[in-house]
Amino acid sequence: MFATGIAEEDRKGSYVDRSISRPCNFEISQQSPVTHTQYPYVTGTSVLGIKYKDGVLLAADMAGSYGSTVRYKSIHRLKAVGSHAVLGASGEISDFQQVTQYLDELVLNDYMWEDGNKLGPQEIHSYLNRLMYNKRNKFDPFWNSLVLGGVENGQKYLGVVNMIGVHYKDNHVATGFGNHLARPMFRNEWREDLTLEEGVKLLEKCLLVLFYRDRSSINKFQIAKITEEGVVISEPFALKPNWDFKAFHNPTLGADGSW
Template structure:
C-alpha cells in the first residue's frame, strides 16, 4: 500500500532539470593557423572549488575531420559526445562513404543546444568546434543558449576574458604550427596563473589535411618567481618585516 502511494506521488511530481553545473571544466581555446585548426584545454574538472578530477579529457574527435572541446558541466559534455558518437555510428552503418563536415557538426550542435534551451533543460556547456575538410579550416563556438558564431580565434570560460585578447593581438593567418602551439601554451599559462579553476596539465589538438590528432596530457612550464607571488605578509618583499 505504502509503496503504491509512493510510486503514485513520484509519478505525479513535477519534472526536474539540472539547474546549475556541478562538476565543471574551464576554458577551451581554439585558433586557425597556416595548415589548419588547433584547440587547447586543460584537464581539470572541478567539484565546486575542489580540484577533484585532474585527468578529464575535454577535447574529443568526431569522425575524421572534426574536433569538439567543451567547458562547463562535464556530465552534459559526456552526453554531447555520446550524441556525436551515435551520429558517427549511423554514418558508418550506412556505408556510403558520407561523413559530416566540421561545419555540419557545428550546425547540428547549435540546433541541439537551442532545442534544449527552449525546453528549459539546457546542456550547461560552451563548445568549440574545429576541423579541416576539403582544404578549408573551420572554427566556431556554441553556448548553452544555442548562440553560435565562427571566428579565427575563439575561447570559452575565463579564456574569453583573459586569453582571447592575447590571441587576437598575436594571431595572424600565416601562423606556423609551432607558433600556434606556442601562442596557445602562453594563453594556457596565463589562465593557470589567473584562473583558480585552471590546471597546468593540458592537451593540444589539431585538425589538418592529414586528419585530426589529440596529444596526451602534459605539464606546462611555469614560473612563480615573480615578486608579486613571493611577497611576504603586508607586502614585505625581503621577509625582514620592513619595506
C-alpha cells in the first residue's frame, strides 16, 4: 500500500520507519511530558547593582508574580555564592532555583579539592555565561537575567548575563524595568568613590521609583553588601513612599485616548 521509505504500521501497533530500518513508537513520544520551562510563570522583577568605594551592593524586592498577580511576597532573589559573591535574578523563580543548585554543587566541588583556592566572582560569572548560552543552544533556556557581584583580592566585580547568554560588566547594572528607570539615575548620580551610606541611599531611591512605576514591584526589599570581609544580605525592609506628587492625583491627565 505504501512506498518504501514511508512509515508503516506493523501488526503490534508500533510504527516502523522503513527508510532507516528502526522502530519508532510515535504514540509514546507524543504522550511524553515536557520537562523543561516553556514559558515563565512565577517571575521576579528588577535587580540593581552598583560598585561603591569598599565593595559592591545589590538590591531587589521580594515579589513573585504569577502573571500579573503578585502572588508571593517573600521570595529571596539574592543568594550568596561562596564567601565573596552574591547572585541576583530576575525572571522565572524555579529556573533561578535550578541555577542556584548548580552553583551550590560547583562551590562544594571546589571546596572539596582543599587546595587553598576558591572560585572568585569572575570565574562564577564565566560559568554562568556558558551555562546560559548552553541552555539557549538546546532551545531550553533558563528564563532569567542574572546579576553577579563580588570582591576578590581587593578587586570589585559586577556582571550581568541574560537568558540567551549575552553578558557584560559595568560599574552599575540593572535588569528588567530597572534598565529603563534606574540606569539613567545611576548615570547621573553614581561615583566611583561612593560611601556605603551614599550607595545604599542611591539604591533606595531607585527602588522607590521602581515601586511607583513597576506594577510587579512591592515595597519589601533586600540589599546585599559584598566586601573583602564577606557577604551580608539585609533583613527585608520597606521604604516610606510619597503619594503626594501632582502626577499621582490624576494619572490620565493629558493622556490621549484615556478614560
